[in-house]
Amino acid sequence: MKYCSACGARVSLKTPRDDNRQRYVCDACDRVHYQNPLIVVGCVAERDGKVLLCKRAIEPRYGYWTVPAGFMELGETVAGGAARETLEEALATVELGHLFAMVDVVDAGQVHLFFTGRLSGDYGVGEETLEVGLFAEDEIPWDEIAFQSGKFALQKYFEDRGADNGVHIHELRRSPS
């Protein structure tokens, strides 16, 4: 961030009065531009003991498998976002269950929230997807799962076997180099 999105002047990193962190503050209009974590919403959608996975047609992790997930948008709920992503990526309508996994992806500034879901109709290949399939636990391509957060969600989903054991929480940080 170099310029104020409100007035177009330069911004500087400084700690505003009554704050304890550095923020981007406009040199001209004094507006403070906060930067905060983003929410990614996803769904593990099941039918007959098998879960829906999508092979990604976009970077990052092109060609790897993922549960339907993406950035939550303004104007929707967390659950609504999880259902929307499932519709967009796998053309699938789900009856959402409960929130069962939360992953703090600290270094990326993201929180990933996963719902259970029941696949209620057909599915297909969305625009950001190469291929969609239903996988039993022993059929999942564990070494080709796109993101660690989705892998965690899938593992906990099968451990729970449909029971609501509250939210499994996991923290991901880059390994110290």
Next chain:
Amino acid sequence: MKYCSACGARVSLKTPRDDNRQRYVCDACDRVHYQNPLIVVGCVAERDGKVLLCKRAIEPRYGYWTVPAGFMELGETVAGGAARETLEEALATVELGHLFAMVDVVDAGQVHLFFTGRLSGDYGVGEETLEVGLFAEDEIPWDEIAFQSGKFALQKYFEDRGADNGVHIHELRRSPS
């Protein structure tokens, strides 16, 4: 948003290629400026059946009572943010329990996440706080609670009586006027 934070040129609302929503896009460098929901993290901290509330010393809702809560920051986990807010607003150290409430504050573009907590030491009056107190369920000033999300969290907290019943999810939207 009127100006690109990267290059300072004007932005326009348009739907980028491969997208299905209007975004602010820079007229000069084509950068897309996404706007997404923010996370508020809070904690219902208990000792001996009483929960910790803070009387707000800041707007909005100056003088009303709240559970410790605030915007999640980059570099922390959801749980870490809940503990930090409790420390900042009530000078209290908590042993965090489980995630038990999630409130979609749709029109504000916020998701509020609440943890249970056990107050492990003393507490005091933080900079954004006028007064701090411990309240049993029948002592809580229900009509003077600052935010509906915090009221929902307190209600569910006492309904659960410490049990982990998963996450209670609630959706708040402005009433149609």
